[in-house]
Amino acid sequence: AEVYERLYLDPWPAKHATNLRLLQRLLPPPRQPALRWLDLCCGQAWHFQQFPDVGRRIGIDLSPAQLQQAQRRNPEAVFACADVLAAPLPDGCADLVTCFWGAYC
Numbered sequence: 001a002e003v004y005e006r007l008y009l010d011p012w013p014a015k016h017a018t019n020l021r022l023l024q025r026l027l028p029p030p031r032q033p034a035l036r037w038l039d040l041c042c043g044q045a046w047h048f049q050q051f052p053d054v055g056r057r058i059g060i061d062l063s064p065a066q067l068q069q070a071q072r073r074n075p076e077a078v079f080a081c082a083d084v085l086a087a088p089l090p091d092g093c094a095d096l097v098t099c100f101w102g103a104y105c
Helices: 006-007 013-026 046-050 064-073 101-102
Strands: 037-040 058-059 079-081 096-098
Touching: 013 046, 037 046, 046 064, 058 064, 064 079
Parallel strands: 037 058, 037 096, 058 079
Antiparallel strands: none
């Protein structure tokens, strides 16, 4: 978790700019305070940091160390340490579901 930014954020600014453009299309202003955004394999929740005005943000990741950083950076978000393939996610639990980091791996 301590070298995460150096390994996964800093080397690929173009990839992250593309992600942000996609999210700006999906989350146009004004942001909906009631919107529920679920990010699977959220890591340190970098994407959440870019959109702090989105209503309810929920992140799931396997790494307690990553989630500790995610919570520190996004204190108003909710995080769960779980395997996204086994997490009990009921239908309709989110308005937007993303999986940026997990999809790359």
